[in-house]
Amino acid sequence: MNVIVKLSYLVASVLFILGLKLLSSPKTARRGNLYGALGMLIAIVVTLTDQKIIDFTYILAGLLIGAAIGLWLALRVQMTAMPQMVGVLNGFGGGASTLVAYAEYLRMGEAVGAASYDVLVTTVLGLLIGAVTFVGSMVAAAKLQGLMRSAPILYPMQKQINAAMLLAVVVLGALFVQDPSRNYTLIAIIAISVVLGVTSVIPIGGADMPVVISLMNSYSGLAGAMTGFILSNDVLIISGTLVGTSGIILTDIMCKAMNRSLGNVLFAGVGADYQATATQTEKRTVVRYTAEDAAMIFDSAQSVIIVPGYGLAVAQAQHVLHEMAKILMERGVTVRYAIHPVAGRMPGHMNVLLAEANVPYDLLLEMEQINDDFQNTDVALVIGANDVINPAARTKKDSPLYGMPILNVDQARTVMIVKRSLGSGFAGEDNELFYDQKTMMLFGDAKQMVTELLRVLKV
Amino acid sequence: MSETLIVSIYVFVLATFVGVEVISKVPPLLHTPLMSGSNAISGITLVGSLIAAGEGHGGLSVFLGMFAVIMAAINVVGGFLVTDRMLKMFKKDQPKRAD
Numbered sequence: 001m002n003v004i005v006k007l008s009y010l011v012a013s014v015l016f017i018l019g020l021k022l023l024s025s026p027k028t029a030r031r032g033n034l035y036g037a038l039g040m041l042i043a044i045v046v047t048l049t050d051q052k053i054i055d056f057t058y059i060l061a062g063l064l065i066g067a068a069i070g071l072w073l074a075l076r077v078q079m080t081a082m083p084q085m086v087g088v089l090n091g092f093g094g095g096a097s098t099l100v101a102y103a104e105y106l107r108m109g110e111a112v113g114a115a116s117y118d119v120l121v122t123t124v125l126g127l128l129i130g131a132v133t134f135v136g137s138m139v140a141a142a143k144l145q146g147l148m149r150s151a152p153i154l155y156p157m158q159k160q161i162n163a164a165m166l167l168a169v170v171v172l173g174a175l176f177v178q179d180p181s182r183n184y185t186l187i188a189i190i191a192i193s194v195v196l197g198v199t200s201v202i203p204i205g206g207a208d209m210p211v212v213i214s215l216m217n218s219y220s221g222l223a224g225a226m227t228g229f230i231l232s233n234d235v236l237i238i239s240g241t242l243v244g245t246s247g248i249i250l251t252d253i254m255c256k257a258m259n260r261s262l263g264n265v266l267f268a269g270v271g272a273d274y275q276a277t278a279t280q281t282e283k284r285t286v287v288r289y290t291a292e293d294a295a296m297i298f299d300s301a302q303s304v305i306i307v308p309g310y311g312l313a314v315a316q317a318q319h320v321l322h323e324m325a326k327i328l329m330e331r332g333v334t335v336r337y338a339i340h341p342v343a344g345r346m347p348g349h350m351n352v353l354l355a356e357a358n359v360p361y362d363l364l365l366e367m368e369q370i371n372d373d374f375q376n377t378d379v380a381l382v383i384g385a386n387d388v389i390n391p392a393a394r395t396k397k398d399s400p401l402y403g404m405p406i407l408n409v410d411q412a413r414t415v416m417i418v419k420r421s422l423g424s425g426f427a428g429e430d431n432e433l434f435y436d437q438k439t440m441m442l443f444g445d446a447k448q449m450v451t452e453l454l455r456v457l458k459v
Numbered sequence: 460m461s462e463t464l465i466v467s468i469y470v471f472v473l474a475t476f477v478g479v480e481v482i483s484k485v486p487p488l489l490h491t492p493l494m495s496g497s498n499a500i501s502g503i504t505l506v507g508s509l510i511a512a513g514e515g516h517g518g519l520s521v522f523l524g525m526f527a528v529i530m531a532a533i534n535v536v537g538g539f540l541v542t543d544r545m546l547k548m549f550k551k552d553q554p555k556r557a558d
Contacts, residue, residue, distance in 0.1 A: 079545070
């Protein structure tokens with residue numbers, strides 16, 4: 001019996017790996033997700049045959065309630081709210097790991113004295129990581145949803161206080177391992193981890209959320225792997241580890257795309273002072289163009305690269321934008337989209353938003369794929385993007401953007417920028433490109449301006 | 460170190476390598492579905508939760524187990540479903556287009 005269970009877990013693990021492998025192409029990705037779900041189903045059904053399970057009442061109740069909430073969330077969430085959604089789900093994964101670790105400790109009861117060191121250590125780690133993930137993800141989601149101020153919340157001695165709390169967890173953990181009957185040490189560890197979850201995420205600003213979300217993703221995997229260690233269950237270790245690596249890889253990609261180190265994102269509180277510097281612009285003059293002016297340029301254009309930013313998504317302009325792009329394509333204009341790695345609020349978010357508007361994915365190109373093509377392009381149409389096109393990143397050494405890889409929008413023959421005002425982006429850096437001879441500033445809300453463009457082009 | 464721990468560490472280290480290999484091949488286009496999908500996989504904690512919740516005798520352990528089942532089930536069901544919802548939207552270019 002035990003053999004069948006273990007072999008089924010192996011099958012589930014293989015399905016998880018295969019599922020992730022199939023995610024390497026949009027053609028097979030949906031099947032991959034299905035494989036993952038199938039693996040999960042196998043793991044669950046097999047677990048239900050475990051002899052330790054003698055009462056199914058609480059299991060059924062839990063499964064029904066959880067599945068209903070999950071279903072409801074998944075069906076009603078908007079694509080722009082996907083980062084919050086992933087954050088919340090992440091948090092639940094971490095929360096479940098914490099509860100399992102603690103429930104397992106309670107279950108051991110008197111026998112805990114005989115538990116080996118590794119079980120005790122992983123219990124502590126599971127509680128810590130799980131609780132930090134749960135609370136941290138919820139805070140991140142609240143920031144993204146606007147329930148909390150998204151600007152960094154800073155106070156004196158912040159890093160030191162967090163470090164002290166982490167140290168306290170280590171000390172309490174050591175006390176627990178020494179004498180596992182000290183239940184209060186675990187309670188204290190959970191309590192501190194909960195606080196740490198809050199204090200470690202509040203200093204991180206809204207624009208750094210892609211990093212936080214992927215980091216939390218990684219943590220939730222690690223928490224799962226830790227429960228795997230406690231229960232010596234290989235399928236938990238394997239799947240937890242897969243998620244952990246996935247999160248770390250994405251975190252690394254996001255950090256590189258912003259030219260920042262992980263430590264800098266987590267501890268620097270960048271953006272706290274950006275409001276102060278953002279007001280120093282507005283002195284030079286820019287030329288204000290209308291949709292009619294833009295349409296004339298489009299009339300003679302052969303190739304257009306669209307650079308979408310989050311401003312586009314917020315205005316829900318992606319649908320109209322694609323309408324407009326289709327008109328251009330029908331006229332024989334080559335239209336492509338250039339996607340910066342940190343466009344949107346989480347890794348790959350912009351691709352999802354454009355996919356929602358039925359933009360075919362083969363028109364969506366990554367920065368490395370398209371950056372050399374800007375110089376041969378007639379029009380670069382920038383909508384709601386700011387820092388990712390700022391040439392200061394290449395030249396201005398004292399700029400917070402310096403060194404960040406940017407889209408070479410400035411190399412296109414004409415640059416059109418749809419923007420609400422001349423205000424600078426998150427980094428607070430004025431953009432030279434706005435004042436360039438070949439730049440046409442189209443001031444207005446992304447949706448209104450694109451709708452206007454669409455109307456003029458149709459005539 | 461116990462025998463089981465050694466095996467667990469083996470599994471952990473090897474899984475890390477598999478993870479890096481598999482995940483670095485996922486294109487940026489699919490990074491959001493990757494995240495929500497892998498997230499759903501992390502709901503595998505459900506397996507642990509089931510055992511905790513089904514142990515019987517009532518008690519705090521079972522109660523916590525049930526809450527763990529609820530949370531993990533939200534993660535699993537919500538995660539896989541929303542990933543599918545996203546992946547459904549990714550479509551290749553319609554055949555009719557001058558290129």
